[in-house]
Amino acid sequence: MSKPDLRVKIGSLEMKNPVTVASGTFGYGPEYADYVDLDRLGAVTVKGISVEPHIGNNTPRTFETASGMLNAIGLPGPGAQGFIDKTIPFFENYDVPLIVNIWGKTVEDYGRVAEILGAQERVGALEVNVSCPNVKEGGALYGTNTDLFRTVVDEVRAKTETPIIIKLAPNVADIKAFAKAAEECGADGLAIMNSYPAMAINIETRKPELANRTGGLSGPAIKPIAVKLVWEAAQAVNIPIIGMGGITTPEDAVEFIIAGATGVAVGTANFTDPSSAVRVIDGLERWMAAKGIGSVAELRGTVEA
């Protein structure tokens, strides 16, 4: 059995395997460096960065639910310069490509942060967050209205040559419309999906379990939703898709690739087990080898439906 070729490309971003981590579940990278050999990953995707530092939401910020969790962290972060000063030097010791998730409160903010971070040599791609359910400004607003969505993607594209991956909101009537809009605006790839807007209430206090009242649901509970969205979007566009939503095992990754994903991201499962992403890489390789599948491209989009 020969080793399958796990390499994939998102625009000009080359990944040695299709597996990255979902933004927000892996900090900025150093937090997991004691547990995970970061250079094993196809890419490290870091937590959302905006132009200026941001304080995020009040606590409680997360709440565990059946086979998943709610989060409303609210995108706290060091700002673009803080990220450049603190995190980029850390990654000089690693070869792994860096995908930086970016967000803004205004269209101009998206453009500015894309310009600043896109100019960093160490940044392999920008993942544009137009779908955070937990911040009032930007966030979901840009992700659920196709006109606003195009404005953001156009602005980001105009400001950087670095590959841009647009992270789509799951709570839209037609994911294909957003996928196509991103492709038409020059996006290099799509990330599907962000966490799903959701809520939990404490029945004794009758208060929401999150300070933000509502949050985003992630984990195995949302996996079938994500698989469907990836499958639909993959039929509508030619740009590569990074599939995510509850991926915990190698078999989950295989399912997303069959649905049409080129890459996959392990998210909440990093919390369950920091070695999840590496187990997914190893297991995916074994599974493909056992089935005699030579490359990711050979497996991708092979749903018989």
Next chain:
Amino acid sequence: MNQEKTTVVQHESYQGDYRLLRLAAPVIGPQVQPGQFVHLRIPRFEQAVLRRPFSVFKADEEGLSVLYATVGAGTASLNSVQPGEQIDLIGPLGNGFPPLRSSSLTGQANSGEVMPVLVAGGYGNAALYLQAKKLSVKGIAFFGGRTAKDILCVDEFKALGWDVRVATDDGSLGTKGLVTAALDPWLEEQGVGNRDRKSEVGGQLSGSDGFQGLEKMGGGSASVEVFACGPNPMLRAIGDRALDKGFTAWLSMDRNMACGVGACLTCVIKRKTETGWEWARCCKDGPVFNAEEILWED
């Protein structure tokens, strides 16, 4: 910090509803410092995506133990784990308790003896055991709980050389009331924070009275240093006294956690800065904080 597949070597009722779980953990065990915690994947609890953090009770070259109460679905599930089963652990995590008077943020010089004081609510004292063992000076420990059944490990701390005082809400053991009902008279007796009453009466410290008070406090307050673990209201009460009476208190802060390694920013508390406050992560920047650092929320 490591991830280790540990083996359950002992799992039994400790006292009342409290249980003791002992794990063979030759990698993590020897690394544990007082006040650190481990993040445990509960076996056969598949619907849970999150680990559960536990303070380390005892640790040595072979492994470690935790003392826990059944407080939710996770610990309920943990109850059924049998010796011989494997438990996935990450740790040791967080910054634990410092040595006596090593890193006081006040930077006060102190020539006199420092008396270490442990304050715990319920099984929070498990998190103080390694510190009690490690400190070369043995002082006094105040343990509070709802009833006599909730007061654990008294003999173990006594065996280490600590003077243990107990308070229970219902008066079934020791002083009746919160742990502060036992602690406060003792602090008073020791003359800790003599300025306190004066400032309460006179408002803000000012003029020669206040200055004298501070000077006096400098002498008296330098004599105790508190290490505390327990419920949040207790920690806040200890923190308030530390600031008020001018002694150093190290508080082990407990917040719901997700990742345990500083990535997800779930377990944040407000930490004072020169210009206001910032979020600090209990899992990574704590769990032990100097009381001076904490900005309590109402």
